[in-house]
Amino acid sequence: MSDTAEQEQQLSAEQPSDDERRKRRRERRIGAYRSARRVLARPGFLGTLRERLALLDEARALELHDLDETSDLYGDGIVEALEDRTANLLGKEAAAFFPTGTMAQQVALRCWAGRTGNPAVALHALAHPEVHERSAFSRVSGLRPVRVTSEPRLPTAAEVRDFDEPFGALMLELPLRDAGFVLPTWEELTEVVEAAREREAVVHFDGARLWESTVHFGRPLEEIADLADSVYVSFYKSLDGFGGAALAGPGTLVAEAKAWRHRYGGAVFQQFPTALSALAGLERELPRLPEYVAHARVVAAALREGFAAAGVPWARVHPEPPHTNEFQVWLPYDADVLAEAAIRQAEGTGIALFANAWDVKGPDLAFTEVYVRAAALEWTADDVRRAVADFVALLTEEVTR
Structure with missing residues (x-):
């Protein structure tokens, strides 16, 4: 050289x-x-870790649950209290805590596929599972995502009604983050849900940031969530918790989801710090x-x-x-x-x-x-x-x- x-x-x-x-x-x-x-x-x-721990004290999180209660084990105690609080806020029969939203939504849609007999999930091309989860739906859960639209907005009722193949569930990300945190109008959303119902499909909301959608829709959280058969929400994106998510819906669906949560490795031994931070977020940030x-x-x-x-x-x-x-x-x-x-x-x-x-x-x-x-x-x-x-x-x- x-x-x-x-x-x-x-x-x-x-x-x-x-x-x-x-x-x-x-x-x-x-x-x-x-x-x-x-x-x-x-x-x-x-x-920093010190700042994160201090936040619990600043948010008066230590007053939000009985600290003399025995610590949670595999989802009981404070985790159940968080699940009940979330279900009440969303107006759903029950809720299940998950360590991640990726897991929560795979489990939800897998459960719905078993009920509908159709593993196809209609969603937006920019939906989080399509862009950020390395094909998890198809590679892990046996689901088949089908893209209703790739336009930088939520799907329309006409697109859902006229889609050229059957699907068991329609998943709507509210707001659609990768399109600019966009939401449809309330009228558009109700029409899309009705179109899915006409096709005998269930409706699932990817509501990672659903908490912050009430102003745009001019409706309380419970009324928005009522449009969907099931809803996933995050505890850290809007609420600044340490992590975690919840799936809310019918009691029978949530019971099955907890069984699948165990199979997916989501039955974590203890989660009280994350659950406590989520309760603090609901108390401090949600209002x-x-x-x-x-x-x-x-x-x-x-x-x-x-x-x-x-x-x-x-x-x-x-x-x-x-x-x-x-x-x-x-x-x-x-x-x-x-x-x-x-x-x-x-x-x-x-x-x-x-x-x-x-x-x-x-x-x-x-x-x-x-x-x-x-x-x-x-x-x-x-x-x-x-x-x-x-x-x-x-x-x-x-x-x-």
């Missing part, structure tokens, strides 16, 4: 890989976010979600106004107004350029306007997700517009480098 070739090989070996660069940027982004004095959300999962949704609309409008005032040629807040307290922002720049500007703003000013990753949407087009929670309530519309102006100035510097 020539000296030149050897030098080039050595230089190449010293350059970090794309994966390494992404890892370093993520670590830098999270570090800047954690040290920022102003953010729009502070989800607990990025906290505040409507306030977060209302303020998300203030933040979204200020973002749009701020980008227009800063001279950005095109910017999109999606959906506008937001359907929940989470939404997307699209900008006509390279994702790496946007990510660097966002990190520099947090590092240099202590203000993390965009704390999440930027993903490619197309050539020189990227988007990020914005979460609006308790920390955002301290921001006025003027605060948001000023932060946008600072961000755009840093973005301009990055573009011209």
Whole structure:
């Protein structure tokens, strides 16, 4: 090998890989976010162990259950109390606690397939099981997902009614996260459910974030859940618990689901910390979600106004107004350029306007997700517009480098 070739090989070996660069940027982004004095959300999962444990005390979680009671074993005690509370909130006969939503939904739809005699599950192409679960439905549970639509919205009643093959269950993700946390109107949702019923299919709600949908629908949680035969909800996405999920529905379905929970390895020996954090989330965060949704609309409008005032040629807040307290922002720049500007703003000013990753949407087009929670309530519309102006100035510097 020539000296030149050897030098080039050595230089190449010293350059970090794309994966390494992404890892370093993520670590830098999270570090800047954690040290920022102003953010729009502070989800607990990025906290230290000490901070996570302290949260139970701050949320008065230790007052939510009798701590002199014997600890849970394989799903009794405090876990049963959480199941009862969840079933009551959703207006369902019973509920079962699961360590993950992936497991909960596989079990639910497997149980329904046994009842309907049809393993086909109609869902959206962007539904969580299709995008993020490595074909778990088909590879683990013997289910056959069929895609009703790939449009960036929930399926329509016509699409469900006219779908060209039979299915045993219709699964609706509310809100549809990968399309921008979008929801249908109440009328559209009821029509879709009716269309599924006409086809003698059961309806299952993937309600990981169903808790935050009440403002958009203008209906209480119980009335929304009543449309579905079964509902899955998460305890950490909106409620900031340590983890866990619940499946709610008819008593006979939930009883069978608990049997399958055991078979899938979900009968965990003890889960009291997670259950206690879920009860704390129901007590602390659930009542505040409507306030977060209302303020998300203030933040979204200020973002749009701020980008227009800063001279950005095109910017999109999606959906506008937001359907929940989470939404997307699209900008006509390279994702790496946007990510660097966002990190520099947090590092240099202590203000993390965009704390999440930027993903490619197309050539020189990227988007990020914005979460609006308790920390955002301290921001006025003027605060948001000023932060946008600072961000755009840093973005301009990055573009011209």
